[in-house]
Amino acid sequence: MDxxxxxxxxxxxxxxxxxxxxxVYYKGSKHFEVMIMEGEVSDYENSALQGIxxxxxxxxxxxxxxxxxxxxxxxxYLVAAAKEHAELLSESEWEELYHAGDAYPALxxxxxxLERLTTExxxxxxxxxxxxxxKGEDSIASMDYCVLDTDWMETAIANSYGLSLYHAKNSVTAxxxxxxxDGEEVKTGSYFWKGNDWKQxxxxxxxxxxxxxxxxxxxxxxxxxxxxxxxxDGPVMANFLGVFCGVFFAENIQKGFSMLxxxxxxxxxxxxxxxxxxxxxxxxYASTPFDSEGVxxxxxxxxxxGVLKTYLYNRKAARKDGVPSTGNGFKAGLTAPIKTAVTxxxxxxxxRSQAELLADMGEGILITDITGLHAGANTVSGDxxxxxxxxxxxxxxxxxxxxxxxxxxxxxxxxKNITEAANDLxxxxxxxxxxxxxxxxxxxxxx
Amino acid sequence: MLKKSVVEHTxxxxxxxxxxxxxxxxxxxKRNHIAMxxxxxxxxxxxxxxxxxxxxxxxxxxxxxxxxxxxxxxxxRTAREMASTVKGTHLLRLPDWKTRQWQNINPIFVLPDDVExxxxxxxxxxxxxxxxxxxxxxxxxxxxxxxxxxxxxxxxSEGVWAEERRVRSRFTVEAVASSATEKQSGHLGPGxxxxxxxxxxxxxxxxxREAARIAMTMLGAKPxxxxxxxxxxxxxxxxxxxxxxCGHGLEATAVARNASVFAGKLGQQIASPLVTAIDDxxxxxGWGSANMDDEGTPTRRNVLIENGILxxxxxxxxxxxxxxxxxxxxxxxxNYRFAPxxxxxxxxxxxxxxxxxxxxxxxxxxxxxxxxxxxxxxxATGAFNFAVLEAYIIRNGQICEPVRGATLIGKGxxxxxxxxxxxxxxxxxxxxxxxxxxxxxxxxxQPMIRVKEMTVGGRG
Numbered sequence: 001m002d003x004x005x006x007x008x009x010x011x012x013x014x015x016x017x018x019x020x021x022x023x024v025y026y027k028g029s030k031h032f033e034v035m036i037m038e039g040e041v042s043d044y045e046n047s048a049l050q051g052i053x054x055x056x057x058x059x060x061x062x063x064x065x066x067x068x069x070x071x072x073x074x075x076x077y078l079v080a081a082a083k084e085h086a087e088l089l090s091e092s093e094w095e096e097l098y099h100a101g102d103a104y105p106a107l108x109x110x111x112x113x114l115e116r117l118t119t120e121x122x123x124x125x126x127x128x129x130x131x132x133x134x135k136g137e138d139s140i141a142s143m144d145y146c147v148l149d150t151d152w153m154e155t156a157i158a159n160s161y162g163l164s165l166y167h168a169k170n171s172v173t174a175x176x177x178x179x180x181x182d183g184e185e186v187k188t189g190s191y192f193w194k195g196n197d198w199k200q201x202x203x204x205x206x207x208x209x210x211x212x213x214x215x216x217x218x219x220x221x222x223x224x225x226x227x228x229x230x231x232x233d234g235p236v237m238a239n240f241l242g243v244f245c246g247v248f249f250a251e252n253i254q255k256g257f258s259m260l261x262x263x264x265x266x267x268x269x270x271x272x273x274x275x276x277x278x279x280x281x282x283x284x285y286a287s288t289p290f291d292s293e294g295v296x297x298x299x300x301x302x303x304x305x306g307v308l309k310t311y312l313y314n315r316k317a318a319r320k321d322g323v324p325s326t327g328n329g330f331k332a333g334l335t336a337p338i339k340t341a342v343t344x345x346x347x348x349x350x351x352r353s354q355a356e357l358l359a360d361m362g363e364g365i366l367i368t369d370i371t372g373l374h375a376g377a378n379t380v381s382g383d384x385x386x387x388x389x390x391x392x393x394x395x396x397x398x399x400x401x402x403x404x405x406x407x408x409x410x411x412x413x414x415x416k417n418i419t420e421a422a423n424d425l426x427x428x429x430x431x432x433x434x435x436x437x438x439x440x441x442x443x444x445x446x447x
Numbered sequence: 448m449l450k451k452s453v454v455e456h457t458x459x460x461x462x463x464x465x466x467x468x469x470x471x472x473x474x475x476x477k478r479n480h481i482a483m484x485x486x487x488x489x490x491x492x493x494x495x496x497x498x499x500x501x502x503x504x505x506x507x508x509x510x511x512x513x514x515x516x517x518x519x520x521x522x523x524r525t526a527r528e529m530a531s532t533v534k535g536t537h538l539l540r541l542p543d544w545k546t547r548q549w550q551n552i553n554p555i556f557v558l559p560d561d562v563e564x565x566x567x568x569x570x571x572x573x574x575x576x577x578x579x580x581x582x583x584x585x586x587x588x589x590x591x592x593x594x595x596x597x598x599x600x601x602x603x604s605e606g607v608w609a610e611e612r613r614v615r616s617r618f619t620v621e622a623v624a625s626s627a628t629e630k631q632s633g634h635l636g637p638g639x640x641x642x643x644x645x646x647x648x649x650x651x652x653x654x655x656r657e658a659a660r661i662a663m664t665m666l667g668a669k670p671x672x673x674x675x676x677x678x679x680x681x682x683x684x685x686x687x688x689x690x691x692x693c694g695h696g697l698e699a700t701a702v703a704r705n706a707s708v709f710a711g712k713l714g715q716q717i718a719s720p721l722v723t724a725i726d727d728x729x730x731x732x733g734w735g736s737a738n739m740d741d742e743g744t745p746t747r748r749n750v751l752i753e754n755g756i757l758x759x760x761x762x763x764x765x766x767x768x769x770x771x772x773x774x775x776x777x778x779x780x781x782n783y784r785f786a787p788x789x790x791x792x793x794x795x796x797x798x799x800x801x802x803x804x805x806x807x808x809x810x811x812x813x814x815x816x817x818x819x820x821x822x823x824x825x826x827a828t829g830a831f832n833f834a835v836l837e838a839y840i841i842r843n844g845q846i847c848e849p850v851r852g853a854t855l856i857g858k859g860x861x862x863x864x865x866x867x868x869x870x871x872x873x874x875x876x877x878x879x880x881x882x883x884x885x886x887x888x889x890x891x892x893q894p895m896i897r898v899k900e901m902t903v904g905g906r907g
Contacts, residue, residue, distance in 0.1 A: 037704060044532060046512040046525075047784065049498070066494035068515045074495060085491035088481065088564050093489065119532070144706045144827050179706060179827050186708065186828045222902070225673050255484060256587060256625075335478065337490055372832035375821030376854050380623070380630045385671075385854035385904045387832035404830070406673070406854050406904025445673030445854075445904040 003028065003050060006070045007158045010078060014056050015160060017079050021097050022056030023159035025292060027334060030152040034123055035145065036130045041123060051334040054078045055095065056160075058086035062095040066334045095316045095338060098294040100163040105280055105296060107289040109169025111196040114150065117172075122148050126174065129203035133178040136211025139218055144177035144188050146207075157294045165294050171196045171285070173429060176207050180214035189214025194285055194429050217389060220401035222446035229364030230407075230439045231357050231393070234426030236370050237434035241275070241345060243373045244382065244411040245432070248275075248302050249328075249340035250317035257380050259412060260308065268308045269415035272350060275303040277312065279327065279343035286343040286431025293329040293338055300326060302345075303415075314340050346433030350421040354436040357422050359396035361438060366391045366398065367407060382411035388444075405446040414439065448473045448610075449499075451544075453519045454602045458541055460526035461503050462604060465535025468504035468764075469526075470603040472741065473517065474783045477560050481567050482591040486575035488568055490591075498783040501526050505533045509765055511786040539604050547609035549738045549745060552731050555614045557643035559594035567592045567643075570618070570651050577652035578622040581659035584666065586630075587623040590655070592616070594643075601743035609743035615734070615888060616645040617877065620655045624662035631668075631851065633661025633818075633836065638877045638888075639732045661818055661837050664849050671838060671853035671905030677813035678855060678901045679806055679841065679868075684819050684876035686795055686891035689724060691824040691831045692859035693717075697751055698777075699766030699789040700883060701826040708829040708860050709757065717757045718863035721799055724752040726761060728776055728792035734877040735792035735889040742778040742787055749775050751794075755863075763789040781885020788884045795892030799869030803895045806868045808844040814853060814903055815839040815846050821878070822855075829859035854904035862898055870895035 001009075007024040014022040028050040035043035052074075053066040063086030067074040130146040152170040157163060177190035191210040193201055232240075247258040260268065269275075279288050279297035290296055293315050301309050313321070314329030317340065330341035358366060367390040377384040385408040392399040422436040454471055461469035475497050482490040498515035499522060510529045514521060559567075571590040578588045597613045617638025624631050635658050637649050680688055693709070701707035709717060718724075728746030730736050739745055742764050750758050762770065763778035766789055778787040807815065815838060822833030835853040839846045875892030 041508055043786070044508065044510045044529075045786070046529070048514050048516070048525075049784075050515060053494075064492050066492075068497045069495055077495065081493050084564060085493065088488045088491040088568055090487040090489075092487075142705050144704075188825055188827045256623075256630075335492065335494055335496075337492060371825070371830075372823055372834065372854065372856075374823065375834040376832060378632075378852075380632065383852050383906075385834070385852050385906070387830065387854065387856040387904070404856060404858070404902060406832075406856055406902065408670075408673070408852065408854070408904055408906040443673065443906050445902060447675065 001070055003070060003156060006052060006075065010054060010075045011158065011160050013075055014079050017083065019056040019058055021160045022054065023097050023157065025053040026156040027051055028154045032150045033147060034126055035147045036126045037143065039127060039130065053331065053334045054082055056082055057094065058083050060091060061086040061089045061093050064337055096319060097159050097161060098163060098315065099161045102296050104289050107280055107287060109167060109287065111170060114170050114172065114196050114198060115152065117198055122150065125201065125203045129174055129176050129207040132204040132207030133176050133211045136178065136208040137180065137215035139180040139182055139215045140178050140211050141181040142179045144179050146176045149173045163294050165290055167289055172198060172201060174201065174203065174206055176210045178210045178214045180218055182218045185218060187214050187217040189217065192429055195283060217401045217403065220389065220403035222404040223392065223402050223444065224447050225445045227441050228444050229361050230442045231354065231361060231364065231366045232437050232439060233366060233368045234424055234434050234436050235428065236367050237347060237437050238426055238428050238432045239370060239373060240411065241347065241434055242428060242430060242432040243377050244379060245342045245345055246379050247382065248312050250311040250313045250321060251340050253311060254317060254320055259382065263308050264310065266308055267306050269303050269306040270418045271306045272421055273303055273306050273415055273418055274301060274348040276301050276348060277342050277345045281344040284344035284431060285427060285429055288343060291327045291329045292331045295325045295327040295329060297327040297343065312340055312342065314338055344431040344433065346425065346427065347421060347435065349423045349425040349435040351423055354422045354424050357420055357436060357438045358393050361393060362396050364393045365402060365444065366393055370407065384409060384411065405444050408443040417441065448475055448598060448600050449517060453522060455541055456519060457501065457522040457526045458602065458604055460523045461501060461530055462539045463527065464530040464533045465537045466503040466505045466530065466533045467535060467537045467539065468604055470502045470601065472500040472783055473600040474498060474597060476595060476597040476782065478595050479560060480591065480593045481564060481571060482589065483571045483575055484589055485587060486572050491564065496782060500783040500786065501529060502786055503529055503533060504765060505535045507769055509786060513783050541604060542606035544608040545606045547607060547739060547743060552729050552738055553640040553736055555642040558596065558614065559616050559643045560596045562643045570646055574620050574651040574655040578620065578655040578659040581656050582663050584624045584626065584663060585622050585659050586625040589621040591619040601741065603743065607743040609739050611738050613640065613737055614642055615640050616642060618645060618649065618651060620658045622655065622659040622662045624666040626666055629666065631662050631665035633658040636877055639734050640736050641732045664837060665851045668849035668851040670907035671850035671903060672907040673903060673905045675900050675902055677810055677897060677899055678816060678903065679810060679813060679895060679897045680816045680819065682870065682872050682874040682894050684891060685816065686893035687819050687822055687878060688833060689796055689893060690791060690794055690891045691822045691833065692857065692862050694791050694794050695824050696826045696829060696859055697760050699760050699762040699770060702760050703766040703769040706827040712757050715757055716755050717860065718752050718755040719866045720755040721869045722752055722755050722863060722866055723797040725750055725797060726791055726794045730793050733793045733890055740776045740778040741780045744774050744776045744778065746776040746792060761789040761791065763787060779884060779887050781887055785884040790882060790884060790887060791880060791889050793875060793890035795873065795875055796869065796894065796896065798871045798873040798894045801868050801870050803870050803872055806870055806895055806897050807841060807846060810841045810844060810897065813841045815841050816855065824859065831859060832856045850905065850907065852905050856902050856904060862901065865899040866896050867899050868897035
């Protein structure tokens, strides 16, 4: 049955079974993907999915269950399973549902023109992107991948208090990775474009950029271990923010999984550091008018000129602290409960270019890639030790490519040691953003 | 899960325009997860995953679609839309079904989905209490139990009809030790293709105390020194180093498009003669075991490297076609949302002759990596990285002070050649492996090994 019908029937069944309130979260999506290999379509993918996540209050506790089958027996299963789950919980595990009534920001997530784009146009663009990557530099030997995706997604939240919300968004993502070779030496370079205005997509520039990145890292060697002055490239800093943003979540602070407890109003970062979470950013990859609990979203500074302004809250954590939710209650998918997440979360850019920061630094290293964040970063203590690549900087200019080094440090200290942010703000496809930043000093292990 | 006629009509629609292979994969999964923080249930979740994936081949082109509306009308319409992108010359007809049968390698005694959730929570509470009792400095615990019951059907245009019920259970425990200035954690996660009898096979309290011990050890530890040095990697989860440094590069996914440093090296010496590496999807009740892969091919034991010589890659149907290689029962996917591709199952280094004691005694200076964390690799370059959760300095053949925050980096092709000791104490451990066909359960394993020289990252 269609989701609206399913929402209605499920709410009726849950209330009849004794739930005091309940919420039905629906997500539908359509996905198209084409992969090009050597000028031909190698993989072609299409999908249409839908699913329901249910939560409701049963004897003062919140029970969850989900299904990808939208049938009447599945509705009965959800009610029974959510009840059983609620009974297991301790009494404090109650999530108060959101009552309707607030105004929501206007946000257009869907570009209808994109839905009219033909498969042939998408394939042609992907082929152009691959061709540009292969021809981009003499050293490009082959492709790791060349993919073009289009996504369309709808979210609908209804609850027994009359809340009824709907938002749809769509996007194209093109991602490409080229392999450069020089003798036995191999380097990969990847780049992507994401947006929902097809006219802004330049497949040739995207492909060429991947080729340039791969080729620029050839001839890389480790450097001697020691302490170095560092500039972190925008994507690197953005990835740090993605991994460590949980330190700003009230629910982690309440459980003792962050070191920022009791620090609101205090200086926790250098003066030049401002971190914003902006769910309404025009063309933001993670823009949304409401969170997964139906709370309206708004733009806010989390850190302003180095001072911690607020934690990020979902409704349950906000209730504990006696404050309103900041509209950061999100679920990672149908199977997940409401947790906290950021939207477009970024370090605000400064005035000068990366080149000017490098010139100021004189001697040091520009780090362009880090890997191993999922394992080599401790999100509680803030410690990290990660595999890295980049370039030596001598006389303020880029020099020798560097590989097979690790960079070690601590996220809390990093925030304090940033001396300047450049003007080249970059966003990852997940909406985490940062410009290049200059850092006083970091520990490098190499030769 | 689906009527034969629905499967047949879908595959026939998929073949209408001359594709040379068509496959339907249907899945229904029941999932239960209970998680405790500090001995209190914080999360109790569960649900139903349901959907189908249709795959067509036309030469080297793959067309894949997935839906969770599996009505005949929707499946046939989807198959027809896919077929519309194909102009093939084949006019295949469905042969009679050949139903795949086997002696079940993963017998299940107690279906975890049938077990009362309260009983599961009791084990988690006991584990939490054991961790707290280990030392007053243990300030937080997280414990969890996940069980999955997945019913899978694979049917294809070659007449394969294969069905399997896959049951997996896993217990996880994390203990956090705190001092005034820092927090360190230890975690373990034993599991298998087993039912609720997992709790007869492991002792949750011992496991929790081991996690607490790791956290306490690291709490007092100094930062790891950085630089190049010999590294002794202990057994069990230490096998993640082979998984990342080499395993991913042997998957046909990377080899077929020449994006692996091991492409074109069959029959060549790619590792030290001490190295024999095996991927075995048939280990009874193993975490990465199944009777068939996700293309309906029976799983098997594949010797990847024998005495340092590369013997085979892990090959799925499409990449096998591109490479001219036979399938190895290695096609896997997280669920119906992913087309299958070649992946590892239970991968391990075979045991050698050295005793662990003699390996340590023979090392004048180096790092002893007792517990490894996760890692990742770029198969195209072979560059890998790992976190080490529990590490010590070896000095004069003795294990000395613990050190924290160590990272190991290197290149797979180089590190394999540098293995100069292989112990006799093989052990396997469980992990989740993420790649292009999703996140899947895989076992890693090895005896203790020594790598002559590796780059160690740290802040000391």
